[in-house]
Amino acid sequence: MVSPVVFWVVAVLLVAAALAMVLARNIVHSALFLIVSFIGYAVLYLFLEADFLAAVQVLVYAGAVSILLVFAVMLTRRGNMQESNLFNNYKVTGALIAAVLFLLIGNMVLNTSWAISSIAAPESTVGPLAELLLGKFVVPFEVAAILLLVAMVGAIIVARGVKDSK
Amino acid sequence: MENLFVNLEASLNRFLTATLPGSLPNLAMALASVVVILLFVLTNVVWLVYMERKVAAYMQDRLGPNRVGPRGLLQTVADVLKLLGKEDIVPVAADKWVFKIAAVTVLIPTIMLFAVIPFGNNLISIDLNIGVFYFVAISSTATISFLMAGWASNNKYSLLGGMRVVAQMIAYEIPLVFSLLGVVMLAGSLKMSDIVAAQKDVWFIVLQPVAFLIYFIAGTAELNRGPFDLPEAEQELIAGPFTEYSGFRYAMFFLAEYGNMVAISALAVTLFLGGPSGPWLPSWMWFVIKVYVMIFLFMWLKWTLPRIRLDHMMQFNWKFLLPLSLANILLTGIAIKLF
Numbered sequence: 001m002v003s004p005v006v007f008w009v010v011a012v013l014l015v016a017a018a019l020a021m022v023l024a025r026n027i028v029h030s031a032l033f034l035i036v037s038f039i040g041y042a043v044l045y046l047f048l049e050a051d052f053l054a055a056v057q058v059l060v061y062a063g064a065v066s067i068l069l070v071f072a073v074m075l076t077r078r079g080n081m082q083e084s085n086l087f088n089n090y091k092v093t094g095a096l097i098a099a100v101l102f103l104l105i106g107n108m109v110l111n112t113s114w115a116i117s118s119i120a121a122p123e124s125t126v127g128p129l130a131e132l133l134l135g136k137f138v139v140p141f142e143v144a145a146i147l148l149l150v151a152m153v154g155a156i157i158v159a160r161g162v163k164d165s166k
Numbered sequence: 167m168e169n170l171f172v173n174l175e176a177s178l179n180r181f182l183t184a185t186l187p188g189s190l191p192n193l194a195m196a197l198a199s200v201v202v203i204l205l206f207v208l209t210n211v212v213w214l215v216y217m218e219r220k221v222a223a224y225m226q227d228r229l230g231p232n233r234v235g236p237r238g239l240l241q242t243v244a245d246v247l248k249l250l251g252k253e254d255i256v257p258v259a260a261d262k263w264v265f266k267i268a269a270v271t272v273l274i275p276t277i278m279l280f281a282v283i284p285f286g287n288n289l290i291s292i293d294l295n296i297g298v299f300y301f302v303a304i305s306s307t308a309t310i311s312f313l314m315a316g317w318a319s320n321n322k323y324s325l326l327g328g329m330r331v332v333a334q335m336i337a338y339e340i341p342l343v344f345s346l347l348g349v350v351m352l353a354g355s356l357k358m359s360d361i362v363a364a365q366k367d368v369w370f371i372v373l374q375p376v377a378f379l380i381y382f383i384a385g386t387a388e389l390n391r392g393p394f395d396l397p398e399a400e401q402e403l404i405a406g407p408f409t410e411y412s413g414f415r416y417a418m419f420f421l422a423e424y425g426n427m428v429a430i431s432a433l434a435v436t437l438f439l440g441g442p443s444g445p446w447l448p449s450w451m452w453f454v455i456k457v458y459v460m461i462f463l464f465m466w467l468k469w470t471l472p473r474i475r476l477d478h479m480m481q482f483n484w485k486f487l488l489p490l491s492l493a494n495i496l497l498t499g500i501a502i503k504l505f
Contacts, residue, residue, distance in 0.1 A: 028317060032264065036308060052296050055303040063306030066332050073317055073325070095209050124295045126356060 007047060014040030017154040031069045048119040052129065168448040172288050184212045190444070191239030199291040203280045207454045213422040218465055225469040252413035257320060260410065264318035269415035270312035276425040276470035278304045283432045284358050286442045286450030297358040298350055301433055302343050309335045310425065312397070315419070316407035327406025330391065330476070331397040338387035338394075339482045345380035348439045348498045371438040378438045380487060382463070385430045387483070389423070392468035397477055431460035 014037055021033035038061040045054035088094075122128060133141050178198060184190040216231065218240065218269055223230025231238035256262055266402070282297040282444055284290040294300050353364040355368020355409060364370075371378045387394040398406040408419045435441060435456040444452035 026261075028261075030265070032310075052293065052299070055296055055299050059299075059303035059306050063303070063309070064336075066309045067336065069310070069317070070329060070332050073329070082296075114273055126296060126299075126488065 010040055010043050010047075014044070027072045031065055031072055035062050035065045038065065050125060052125045070142070107112060168287070170448070171286065171450060175353060176380040178459070186294045199281075200277070203291065205279060206285075207277065207280065207428065208421070210428050211421050212242045212246070214424045214427070214461065215420075216243070217461075218405065221465045222469045225466075246417065249417045250414055254414065255410070255412045257410050257451075258321040261320065263320040264314050265410075266415070267295055267315035268311050268318060269411065269418045272308070272315070272422040273418055273425070274306050275308045275311075276422045276429060277425075278433070279429040282358055283429070284362055284436060284441055285453055289442070289450060290358060293357060293359050296356045298346055298356045298361070298437070302339075303329050303345070305313060305426075305429075306339060307403060308422075313409050313413070319407070319410040321410050323403045323405075324407050324409045327397045327399075327403045327409070331407060334387055334390070334394060334479065337480065338384040338487075341380050341483065342384035342388060342490040344443065344488070344495060345374075345377040345384065348374045348377040348494050351495070351498050351502060358441075361437060362443065364479075365440045366443070369438065370439040374438065374494070374498070376490065377498075378434070379493070380491050381438070383487065384483075386464060386467060387479075389430060389464070391427070391464060393471040393474045394479065395468075395473060396479060399473060427461060427464060428457065431457045431464070434460050 017033045017040060020039060021030045024030045025035060038057060042054040042057040042062070045051075045057060135144035175195075179191065179195055182194050186194060219241070220230045220238075231241035234240040234244050256265060279301055280301050281291045282294055283295075304442075306408040312331040312335075315421045316324045316326075316331065319325070334415075349361065349370050352370060353361040355361060355364075361370075386392075390397050397403070398408070403409070408416055411419060431454075435453065439456050439460075442453035445456075447455075
């Protein structure tokens with residue numbers, strides 16, 4: 001059982017990092033704040049005793065943000081770094097859409113009953129997860145794998161360019 | 167002797183439970199493990215810097231440091247004191263916050279890696295169910311600090327070095343993880359203690375020689391050590407991401423680099439060399455001996471081979487190492503099914 005104090009400290013840090021990511025003017029700073037918020041999520045998973053999921057969160061998201069950073073660096077090296085994460089002028093429209101979305105999500109949060117399960121957390125989550133992925137859900141799992149493969153092949157073809165057929 | 171550290175830990179635990187109220191003893195014990203790991207890393211790094219210079223010297227038919235202290239043993243101490251006394255320079259054009267934070271965060275994954283390493287029988291900080299996976303996940307975040315340092319320095323050499331770190335570490339992480347999978351399949355568990363126990367009769371290096379080789383090569387690349395030291399390549403990039411760092415901040419990168427070498431060697435010992443088991447000597451002593459054999463192999467490689475070219479580095483990984491590691495997993499699976 002995690003003390004509520006620890007949870008609130010992590011939660012506040014997480015929300016602050018997420019806000020900072022959106023509001024930062026420098027796009028590299030945004031990416032770095034993104035890492036902080038991803039690690040915050042991993043800690044939340046740990047509170048839920050989902051250690052495997054927490055490690056996946058760190059490996060897949062926090063670890064891979066460095067790739068994102070590289071793209072940010074490559075795209076914005078020129079010009080003023082202070083203005084790399086641009087804001088547009090649609091203030092009213094943006095606020096309206098955000099408010100509608102906020103009301104929608106808030107409504108969903110309030111209408112959910114949040115039943116607390118009394119079943120103890122499983123000792124190990126890796127084995128059952130693997131059995132589900134490669135047993136019951138094997139077809140969607142493989143389809144997702146093929147989708148990723150197609151995306152990879154496509155990326156390579158786009159990067160190499162098509163040779164002129166003379 | 168065998169239970170020296172286990173007994174020390176037990177007596178410290180008893181002392182803390184007697185003196186501290188509530189759940190404080192657990193917290194204090196966790197802190198104690200962190201302090202012990204820090205001490206282990208720091209003492210090893212001080213020794214490793216000296217060892218690296220000596221090994222390099224003998225391989226090049228020189229004597230190496232031999233003036234400060236007996237046989238030059240105090241050379242590193244003198245170097246550290248010199249580094250601490252240097253002026254702390256932050257370039258004017260640098261991104262100051264990121265520049266400073268990078269020098270701190272670079273050490274965090276290094277220290278965290280040691281949490282799941284079994285230093286001896288019953289000498290493991292946390293025996294996680296997902297031990298190996300935890301190690302992989304934490305080590306994947308090491309890239310970020312190097313890129314942060316390279317970018318924030320606002321120096322073209324630093325930036326180039328940072329980009330090379332990302333290209334190399336992300337690429338070689340994949341065969342590294344796949345080589346670990348062969349061992350995990352044989353042991354049937356991600357738990358470090360289970361993997362060590364599964365090697366009671368035969369070390370996994372015998373059953374998984376290809377995986378060990380892939381791990382060793384990919385590990386060298388992950389550590390940015392020669393022949394894979396492109397990110398720091400002195401002749402072309404000065405010192406890569408660390409070019410603008412001085413004094414203690416530079417020392418932090420040095421510390422993390424050697425600390426990572428100990429961690430990668432320790433994982434190799436746990437997964438392939440039977441962990442901390444062996445005859446006659448106590449288990450923790452065997453652990454240290456095996457780790458130093460691995461570290462010597464890393465140094466041997468660095469001072470023997472010239473630096474690999476950037477395009478060769480990429481091709482070798484994607485066109486050779488990765489297919490080889492996949493084939494190794496396939497063969498291991500077939501072998502497990504057959505026997």
